[in-house]
Each structure stands twice: as C-alpha cells, then as structure tokens.
Amino acid sequence: MARMIRPATIQESEKRFARLLALPGMIVLILLVAGPLAYMLFNSFLSKTLAAPIPPHFAWFRNYADLFSDGRFWNAFFHSMIIMAVGIPVQSVLGLIIALLLNKKFPGSKIVIALFLIPVMITPVVAGFEWKIILDNRFGPLNYLLGLLNIQPIAWLAKPVSAMISILFMDTWQWTPFVTIVLLAGLAAIPKQIYEASSVDGSSASETLWRMTMPLLRPMFMLVVLLRIIFIFKIFDPVQILTAGGPGMATETLSVLTYTIGFKNFNVGMSAAIAVIQLVIITIIAKIFIAKVMNRTEGRAK
Amino acid sequence: MSGTVLTQADIARRKRIRFLFSTLRFALIFISLAIFLFPVYWIAIGAFKGEGEFYHYPPIFWPNHFSFENFGRALTVFGGTQGLVNSLIVAVTNTALVTVFGVLLAYSMGRFKVGGDNLSFFVLSLLFAPPVIAAMPLFLVFKTLRMLDTHQVLFLSYVLINMPFAVWVMKGFFEDIPKGIENAALLDGYSRFQTFLKYVLPLAVPGIVVTALFVFIFSWNEFLFALIFTRSKVQTLPIVLAGMTGGHQIPWGEISALSLIAITPGIILTLFFQKYLVRGLTFGAVKG
Numbered sequence: 001m002a003r004m005i006r007p008a009t010i011q012e013s014e015k016r017f018a019r020l021l022a023l024p025g026m027i028v029l030i031l032l033v034a035g036p037l038a039y040m041l042f043n044s045f046l047s048k049t050l051a052a053p054i055p056p057h058f059a060w061f062r063n064y065a066d067l068f069s070d071g072r073f074w075n076a077f078f079h080s081m082i083i084m085a086v087g088i089p090v091q092s093v094l095g096l097i098i099a100l101l102l103n104k105k106f107p108g109s110k111i112v113i114a115l116f117l118i119p120v121m122i123t124p125v126v127a128g129f130e131w132k133i134i135l136d137n138r139f140g141p142l143n144y145l146l147g148l149l150n151i152q153p154i155a156w157l158a159k160p161v162s163a164m165i166s167i168l169f170m171d172t173w174q175w176t177p178f179v180t181i182v183l184l185a186g187l188a189a190i191p192k193q194i195y196e197a198s199s200v201d202g203s204s205a206s207e208t209l210w211r212m213t214m215p216l217l218r219p220m221f222m223l224v225v226l227l228r229i230i231f232i233f234k235i236f237d238p239v240q241i242l243t244a245g246g247p248g249m250a251t252e253t254l255s256v257l258t259y260t261i262g263f264k265n266f267n268v269g270m271s272a273a274i275a276v277i278q279l280v281i282i283t284i285i286a287k288i289f290i291a292k293v294m295n296r297t298e299g300r301a302k
Numbered sequence: 303m304s305g306t307v308l309t310q311a312d313i314a315r316r317k318r319i320r321f322l323f324s325t326l327r328f329a330l331i332f333i334s335l336a337i338f339l340f341p342v343y344w345i346a347i348g349a350f351k352g353e354g355e356f357y358h359y360p361p362i363f364w365p366n367h368f369s370f371e372n373f374g375r376a377l378t379v380f381g382g383t384q385g386l387v388n389s390l391i392v393a394v395t396n397t398a399l400v401t402v403f404g405v406l407l408a409y410s411m412g413r414f415k416v417g418g419d420n421l422s423f424f425v426l427s428l429l430f431a432p433p434v435i436a437a438m439p440l441f442l443v444f445k446t447l448r449m450l451d452t453h454q455v456l457f458l459s460y461v462l463i464n465m466p467f468a469v470w471v472m473k474g475f476f477e478d479i480p481k482g483i484e485n486a487a488l489l490d491g492y493s494r495f496q497t498f499l500k501y502v503l504p505l506a507v508p509g510i511v512v513t514a515l516f517v518f519i520f521s522w523n524e525f526l527f528a529l530i531f532t533r534s535k536v537q538t539l540p541i542v543l544a545g546m547t548g549g550h551q552i553p554w555g556e557i558s559a560l561s562l563i564a565i566t567p568g569i570i571l572t573l574f575f576q577k578y579l580v581r582g583l584t585f586g587a588v589k590g
Binding site: 013014015017018019021022024025026028029032033035036037039040043098101102106110111112113114115116117118119120121122123124125126127129130131133134138139140141144173176177178181182184185186220223227230233234236237240241254255258259262263268271272274275276278279282283285286287289290293294 | 334437465523543579
C-alpha cells in the first residue's frame, strides 16, 4: 500500500475533504442566519409595523434613537442587569457552599449530586408554573410556612419589588446547581498534594480555602459568570409564565421586551433595532469568552 | 507533629469534633437538597391531588389518596396527548437533523480547522445569542413561505437554536480523539471518508449520543419559537401547558400532571448522564 504522495497533495485533498464535510451544515446555518440577519438589519432602519396597514418607509436611525430615549427599554435593561448583579453573586456563594459540602465523597454522593441538578434541566415553562404555585398568596406553601413564623401573607407577584424577588428566587433555584456542578469539577481538578502540603504547614481549614482553593477556582468562577450573563440575556420562558413582565412592567427583561415589541405591538422596525443592540452586546461577550475561557482550555489540550 | 504526644482524651475530643462536623455537613446537605427539590416535589404531589385539594388551606403536603384523574383530564380535555405527540415528533426530527449536519461540521471544524477562528467565533456567537432576536425576521420569512403552524417550521427553526450547541460540543469530542488513529488508517489505504466512518465515528459515539440527548431535551423544552411560529394545529407540550391558564379558574391539578410528564425526560437525562452534564451545560468548556 506504499504510495508516493507529495505532502502538498495530501494537504490539498485533506482541505477539500474537510470543506465537503462542512458544506451541508454551513448551508443550513447560512440560510437560517445570514438571510434573516440581513433582513433584520434592514428592518431596523425602517419604520415598519404589522399592526396597521401603513407601508414601511426608510427611517434611518429613528428606531435606535427612539429606543435609547424610551424609558421602557432602559427599564428592561435595568431588570436584566438586576438579575445579573444580584442573582450571579448569590448563586455563586450558594453554589460554592453546596460544592464544598459535596466535594468529599460519601456513599450515595453521586445520586445526591444528580438530584441537586434536576432544576437545571427542567422544562423552563414548568419552572415558571412551579414558582407560580409555590408563591400563590392564598394557597401557596411558601406563605403558609411564613405564616407559621407569624409573617403576614405576601402577594408575591402583585407588587413590583416582591415580583422581582420572585424572579430572583426562581432563577437562583434553577441555576445554583449549575454553579455547584462547575465548581465541583474545578475542585476535583485540584491536586490532592496541595491540600496535604497546606495541612503539613499547619494551615487552618479557612486559610486553605481562601489561600489555596479559591485562587485555583478563579477560572471556574470566570466561566460561571460569563455563562450566566449569557443565560440571563436569554431568559424568557419562566419569566413569561411567572409574571409575563408584570405587574405593569416591573419584571420586564430584555428578552420579554423584545417579544412584546415584536409580537404584541407588532412593531417590526423597533423589534429589529432592539435585536441588533442585543446582538452587538452578545458578540462582545463571545469575544471575551474566547479570550478568557477557550484559549485557556485549548492551551491545556496541547 | 514531633514531640507532641496525644492523650486518650485528646483523641476522643478530636473524634467528637469530627463527628459533630460531619453531622452538621450532612444536615446542611439534606436541608439544601430538600429546598432545591421542593418545587419539583410540589408539582409531582400536585399531579395526584384530588379535586379541591389544591385550593385547600392549609396546603396539603401529602394527599390522603392518590388520584390519577388529573392525568386523564390533562391528556384528553386539555389536549395533552396531542401536545405529547407533537413534542415527540418535533424533538426527534430536530435531533436527527441537528445530529447529522452537526457531526459533519463538528468533525470538519475540530479536526481540520475548517473556517478557522472566524467560523468558531460565528458558531459561538450564535450559541450565545438570545433566540428571541431571531424570532421576528424568521416569522416574516416563514409567513411569506406559508409555513406557520406546521411541524416543518419547528424542525427548521430549532436547527438554529440547537445546531450551534451540537457543533460546538461535538467539536470538542472530536478534538479528544487522538489523530494517530486516523493517520494509521490512512496509511493502511483507507480513504478519508472510510477512515471517518470506520475509525473516528465509533470512537465519537458516546459524545454524539450525549449531545443528541441534550438537543432532544432542548427541543422538548422549547417554548418561545413554538409560541410564535405555531397556532392551533401544531401545539407542543409547553404551549399546551401555557394555554391551560386561559380559563377563569386555573386547573392546577391538570397543569401539575402534564408538567410532571413534561419534565420526566429531563430528569432521566440528569440522573443517568450526570457525568456528561457539566460538559454539556458549559458548552464543552469543562471536560468534567
């Protein structure tokens, strides 16, 4: 089978083969992405609505200007930021505590970890319903349990602040286990010798945690924060079910607002503009992700 | 260590402290597990509650008798069966489409670096982008093509949601396969495609299966695109569920029953594929 092939031809044939394999997938992606993307960009410069029989006309940057001067956009932006600013730190701390509790193996620890992870893979619509039932002000178990502590029933979803807190409850319930499993993977990767060395040094448990474990976990925290930011930009289903952005606009997030502008108000131009803005933000985050996370893991693989 | 002699009392004291700590640890694990599983427990128990037991005060934490009526009504009167069938058709078809296209693209990107950093960046951006931003342009396209409210519209639009995920995660699995195996097969005279089919693919099967299972669950759980692109003819399970709140009194028992059915595949995946969960959820960034 010994054939004489010049390296250059091998490379050529390899390239052709690789491109051929990539072709079907690329065609599908480009059809689904490039067309709609160009269409969206174009629409974002139009004054265009499906709600009234007014022909679309070119409006330059009018949609963007309207959006940036619209309190509702900043309101939604603010809510997405609140979920990030409160949710991510809370979930990181809780996730770390649970990860540390579960780090040392015990009989059945694998099953316990699996049970902890159930919220992550649950149908988001069902997550919304679960919390709607739990928070129900008359029949919900949470108000009942609070009542045992002599706390008056709270109409969780009826008031702006408590509705936002409800969203945070739900988000924390669903995503803390995600933090835990990532940190558990990080903890498992720390060499045992490091702990042995620090116990020989006579370091206390808390010293070991802050001086040894936490710095070694930093890349994992970085990953968690970046992924959670991305997930929070995407969050739609559970919020739509639990509050639908209400009461009023008190829990409207960017995704919910994008949906409302597009499919409740049928304002095509404006919904395209808000989509473009989110796309720009996400592209920047993807750049950061590649720089901070992917390159590091690729470096490890070599 | 040197020079210190532990007395019996010291050892006993240390044992007591250690016992105390491990009791505390397990108590905390138990409490947090109870909190995190409570919402799931509540919906599961709700599915079996009899009529009126949902609107009972104080809430019923354990029903007197387990009734299956909620399941019956949810699946018939409320259209649950139809939703179940539609969800199954959409999720299976989409998983097949995404896996076939995804495997080829992922292998091409992972092994031969087709498209280089630019293509990687493109796929990753798609993976990170909120699906809602694609909804309006796709809606207008599908409307023009008269595809709204069909199964096909979900097969296609879910490719946009799931293909970047599948490509990205499977690319990582292909990168894990040592290159030497392919080189050996090539030297033996196999063509590149034969090498791929006979040597690489079998090694990648676990990764492909896990990715496909994730894709299945994502399709199964999907709500937004189904809400926008379908109306009455093609209702998936999440849409049926969301539609059940329309009446003047919310049928919580039936909603719980259908919810329990809806979350079962995800729970099964979690319990049996825990090992791969972290890899899937972090898009392959953590090998786990």
